Amino acid sequence: MDFIPDKEFHALFDRVSRRVSLKGCNTPEDVNRRLRQKEKEVRFAAGDNPLHKLTASNEADFYRRLVPAFGKRVIDEVHSHPNGKIAKKLKDKLGFYRKWKRTRR
């Protein structure tokens, strides 16, 4: 793989970096729990059908369901690049929903 320019690796490896606090961890179980806990916090893509998650009956419910509706990779991307393309797209979607909600009233 020596001959691939470095930037081409980024999409292939699709790396996601996270920070995990190890404060108060004194046993292997503590460290393992903390690492798994962080992974769970980021892994929102629960449920079998993402579209199903968007069928909310009220606004609070919508926000609650919206985040799980997006894949883990999207959420990771928004966390790591809050001003990036994906984050902006997500914000646009939220803005669109609010507008839509107002016109319905």
Add this chain to the structure above:
Amino acid sequence: MLISHLFKIGKYTLLVKVQTMKKLDVRSEGISSRIPGTALHVIFMDHDNITTERLVEELEHIQREKQVGNFYIFETRDKGRHAVCIDALPFKDAKAVVDYSSCDLMFKRGPGINEYRCWVLRFAPKGNRPAPKYLYTIKSPYEGKNLQSLSHAKYLIKFGVPPIELKNPVGPEEIETQEYNTGKRTK
């Protein structure tokens, strides 16, 4: 595998490169060498296909030459070893130590390829391969001479490494992990 071919079309030259690579079909996780909030790195080494005697000799020599602390050795497969030294060094010095060793050549290039600019050592299983296991420590007379990463010392507890008494702790109690795609390997 890389295939390249030059075509001459009129006054233009067209270079076509076709490359095949093994599919990266497994997701795994590793820890970053960087100490969060600083520009310091701990020393990570990934040795493939090395005997214990050769590894110990080499790392003891590196400890004497580069005056770095203890190395903690982990088994990744039959003759695959990870070596971790929690001395916190500026990037240039950490790279000098890694380059001095006979560890995997692609691993040495890691920070140049990785967009987070660090070396990464796996701690999770990879396909059929289990997570690394702690084997032994190579003690150094220079233990505590350099700054030592508090976060990486805490992280080593995960593998059952005996508690490390830090003489010069540095950095927060926080580590950086990285999740990435990798190739599925058989044991």
